[in-house]
Amino acid sequence: MPFVLRSASYYTGDRRHFPEGTRGFLYYCQPNPGAPLVAGQIRFRLTPGNDPASFIQGSDLLMPNGLPWSIPLLMIAGEKIKDQGDSATGIWQQLVDDGLVTPTLLETWGATMKASKLAPIPSSRIIHSFGQLFHVDFDLNCFYFFLLTMNQLRRQRYYGLFTEYEDHPIIRPYLGSALCCFERSILPQHNGTRTVVIRIVKMISPPICVYPDYNGCIPLPVEGELVHYHYKRWGLQPKSYNVDSPGHASLKMLFRDES
Template identity: 40%
Template sequence: MPPPTIAVSFGNALLSSPRWCLRHIRHTPQWSGKWPTVSQARQLTTGSPQLEVDSPQPESPRPPRKVRTLDPTKLTPSDYVDFSARIHPSVIFVTQSSDPDDPSNTLLERTGADVTPTGFRDRRFPPNTAGFLYYHIPPYSPPLAGELRFRITPSPDPANFSEGSDLLMEHGVRWTRPLIYMADKGYTGVLRLLLQDGLVTPQLLNIAASAADTLTTTDYGRKIDFRRTALVSSFRRGFHFRVGPYNGLCMAIGTDTILKKCPKHVASFRVPVDDIRGSVQYFPFRGSMICCFEPSTLPEHAGRRVVVLRVLRLLDSDPIRPVPPPNKHEYPLSKLRPREGQLLMTMRQGKVQPWSVDVDRDTGRPATHVGMGRMLRILYENQELYGSPPEPFF
């Protein structure tokens, strides 16, 4: 986490300028009604339907990559970087000096950082990963949900930015570095540049740093793996989710709050076990998908704040497959099977029904207890402040 003096010094310099503002970069991808397959998503980011899977070779030296802005409206050809087939490409983030002995503010500060290619099988960035790093706040989300992205473009000309496509990970979701992740992971140069560009405020960085302190481990003492963490900041924002015994971690991002929860019992239910007295949690299916939370419009939920889960796309890399029950009973697997475009189903009291959470049901629990309801209430709070997208996006 960068020292507080960094944020304060940059904050004072920027706040004294009449151009100080917090920019919300809005871009809502159009919902075509059908998500691309993983192979199509991979081809969008690599130019090839296949990824190179050869053993890593020593990287040849390349000229230093220098980035002077993360604001898409200020990009120049010199901000163009090439990460193709690199394992840990280094980037130098150039900012104006905050040295009080430099009143003209002409000195430059250069801070380097390694960019990690998480989300790719061979731990390298795919071929043809050339373009611009930029900062973006997802639509209908608070500033705390901002993230660093990579836009692949056909040339170093910033005019081609809108014609490019964002770098996608193996499962078809954007490669990102969330602000809450960068707040304490050695991204000092990025944070300085965000402050200089007016994309964040010192107050926002303080909130992100405080939140990062609480997100270092899960409730079970394990270190958080952001590659397997679903970050949600609005309804209908798609995220990667795996049904089965381990679902990863889910984080809901609010205006000044981040809550985490391990949704370990999603789409599962308890069943009796033959020959013993008792029951176990049964996960009828395993596999991965892209899904999103939605406010329920079902008649049985009328007048209440209930959240459901919609399946947007099934992933070929980890297909949905049935799991035999731990007893001799038969269960309606055809009705429980996750299907694209449909709500995720489960069984309650012996009936097949959509998985759902009443966000106001656990209001009487202690503040230290973070249930799914308390976490998902953040999405309703964000909806009141920032609106809600009419269609799914990711």
């Protein structure tokens, strides 16, 4: 049956209301093949009418950051375990009744998050695969995200992707934001290694330099290009992370199809 969405406050963590006349169907978006089963999401499909046949003609409701509005399955599992009210319980039961997920999956992940004391908030970046889009503000000091494996959830922190951090004070030269993704590097300098780079896939808010005549370590972000940094030792290079080095071993799970 169709729904009318009026408020995003419960699952987006703010008091922003959906656009007037937001109508369509809630549906379960299965994770891509090879991704963790718990990576599924509830999404909202905007449709031209109330007929379920119009679903294919619709499009997912997008948030201002360019990503689909969603309720991650991880949140549903975690909130049900914490007894956070009828909403999480109702969604949990509907997913199970429709055969979309198993009770064991939800119970296992709910217990895992409770034991580890990890609880992704609605705006969390939950990353599990190469090519998966995530939103980044250019003026972030630190880049936080949750790394989801087949059986584990880890909280990660990296210095801001567009932050000049080799000297103090830390410099954040740009305002703006973009959708980015992790990729396996195919650059010649990374041949024979398992190295991750970051691509700027789509600009959401074009970069604005806040320092006149800035000529520092961070080149202007460009849509379609990799994130670069001007290192004192190596010059201008793509930011990269060798997952077989101790400092970036957590990203190794992105190579889960390799031994």
